[in-house]
Amino acid sequence: MRGAGKAVVLLSGGLDSATTLYYAVSKGYDCECLIFDYGQRHRKEVNSAKRIARLRGAPFRIVKFRMPWKGSALLDKSMAVPKGRRIGKGIPSTYVPSRNTIFLSFGVSFAEVIGASAVFIGANAVDYSGYPDCRPRHFRIFNELVRSGTKAGVEKRRIEVLAPLVDMTKADIIKLGRKLGVPFGQTWSCYSGNRRPCFKCDSCVIRAKGFKEAKVTDPLTTI
Amino acid sequence: MRGAGKAVVLLSGGLDSATTLYYAVSKGYDCECLIFDYGQRHRKEVNSAKRIARLRGAPFRIVKFRMPWKGSALLDKSMAVPKGRRIGKGIPSTYVPSRNTIFLSFGVSFAEVIGASAVFIGANAVDYSGYPDCRPRHFRIFNELVRSGTKAGVEKRRIEVLAPLVDMTKADIIKLGRKLGVPFGQTWSCYSGNRRPCFKCDSCVIRAKGFKEAKVTDPLTTI
Numbered sequence: 001m002r003g004a005g006k007a008v009v010l011l012s013g014g015l016d017s018a019t020t021l022y023y024a025v026s027k028g029y030d031c032e033c034l035i036f037d038y039g040q041r042h043r044k045e046v047n048s049a050k051r052i053a054r055l056r057g058a059p060f061r062i063v064k065f066r067m068p069w070k071g072s073a074l075l076d077k078s079m080a081v082p083k084g085r086r087i088g089k090g091i092p093s094t095y096v097p098s099r100n101t102i103f104l105s106f107g108v109s110f111a112e113v114i115g116a117s118a119v120f121i122g123a124n125a126v127d128y129s130g131y132p133d134c135r136p137r138h139f140r141i142f143n144e145l146v147r148s149g150t151k152a153g154v155e156k157r158r159i160e161v162l163a164p165l166v167d168m169t170k171a172d173i174i175k176l177g178r179k180l181g182v183p184f185g186q187t188w189s190c191y192s193g194n195r196r197p198c199f200k201c202d203s204c205v206i207r208a209k210g211f212k213e214a215k216v217t218d219p220l221t222t223i
Numbered sequence: 224m225r226g227a228g229k230a231v232v233l234l235s236g237g238l239d240s241a242t243t244l245y246y247a248v249s250k251g252y253d254c255e256c257l258i259f260d261y262g263q264r265h266r267k268e269v270n271s272a273k274r275i276a277r278l279r280g281a282p283f284r285i286v287k288f289r290m291p292w293k294g295s296a297l298l299d300k301s302m303a304v305p306k307g308r309r310i311g312k313g314i315p316s317t318y319v320p321s322r323n324t325i326f327l328s329f330g331v332s333f334a335e336v337i338g339a340s341a342v343f344i345g346a347n348a349v350d351y352s353g354y355p356d357c358r359p360r361h362f363r364i365f366n367e368l369v370r371s372g373t374k375a376g377v378e379k380r381r382i383e384v385l386a387p388l389v390d391m392t393k394a395d396i397i398k399l400g401r402k403l404g405v406p407f408g409q410t411w412s413c414y415s416g417n418r419r420p421c422f423k424c425d426s427c428v429i430r431a432k433g434f435k436e437a438k439v440t441d442p443l444t445t446i
Binding site for chain 2: 061062063064065066067068069070071091095096097098099100101102105106108109110112113114132133135137138141142144145148149150151153154
């Protein structure tokens with residue numbers, strides 16, 4: 001299926017963004033991926049993202065930047081990644097200030113240049129770590145910003161940020177991903193970059209709960 | 224005067240952002256500057272910004288990134304910078320898609336980490352090139368985004384984007400800058416990076432008109 005036009009897909013290497021790419025392709029979008037190299041604790045994320053883009057046959061671009069102020073356990077190796085915390089209580093130290101806003105701004109810039117009508121982001125606000133920039137409201141306001149602050153918006157060419165997974169449970173995302181053929185074994189969710197996931201950080205815990213509820217085996221549990 | 228708290232000032236090396244820094248300091252803000260190295264056509268801008276921060280005694284951080292899709296005459300040396308065009312007619316090829324949104328997102332991220340309550344930007348929507356992300360509406364919506372999408376916003380700690388020059392004419396900005404002691408001779412507005420400004424690009428034309436109307440001599444005309 002083709003014909004929905006061009007789209008930019010923000011790809012992190014995780015389960016959600018991989019599913020989002022496969023979803024966007026299934027909806028007929030001609031997808032170009034954007035991968036961010038922003039000083040993550042490990043290279044596994046970026047490498048996973050590249051592999052997933054290649055497997056789905058989507059070209060990708062890498063945007064590299066550093067935030068010298070860090071301010072997040074995901075960027076600062078001297079901060080510990082919380083393990084075994086009660087998810088849902090507060091915003092954890094893995095929160096990266098303005099991350100999604102920065103990512104989306106680059107995504108919209110790229111979309112404007114290649115003439116894409118959509119920027120897909122795999123954010124989810126159900127089974128998630130409580131990051132405020134993953135909520136539907138954030139994307140609604142961001143879309144207003146795009147209409148007001150871009151040449152495309154002024155000229156009434158639509159560029160829309162779409163977060164198709166935002167209201168889904170992790171189990172539903174996994175079921176959708178399985179249906180679309182997402183290579184779960186190539187995705188990486190763990191905040192650590194060891195050979196195997198730690199199974200203790202928020203990201204691992206949320207992923208494991210999702211696979212369990214979806215009654216699907218996570219290929220990463222058998223490596 | 225001190226006591227307004229910390230602020231982040233986005234510094235480009237131009238006249239407007241330099242005046243904004245001097246203004247923020249005059250209002251009692253303890254300022255830290257953010258300078259962007261994003262693949263501009265020349266190094267003069269970044270070097271001017273550094274000099275201005277040092278002259279005002281404000282620390283600075285540099286954020287370096289590239290947008291591999293370019294899409295602007297300011298980033299793509301194979302595109303010509305328009306000269307002698309009628310300013311006010313349309314959005315010129317020097318427009319950089321999402322630039323201010325990207326800059327502000329980094330600014331808010333930095334502000335959140337250092338506990339700043341304001342992010343100053345020297346944008347102007349009167350004597351300007353018609354960039355849609357320089358208009359007051361863009362900053363109003365961006366402030367909504369900050370309230371919804373940051374930990375600071377969720378916790379009701381205010382971070383506000385302030386564009387104090389947005390409704391001023393270039394002549395008024397120059398008069399204000401002169402009062403505040405802005406070193407105009409250290410600022411750089413020209414889109415080209417030659418020894419002397421070209422006096423023909425939008426940025427030079429707008430600057431010259433401002434100095435003329437303010438009845439001030441631009442020190443750059445005598446180098």
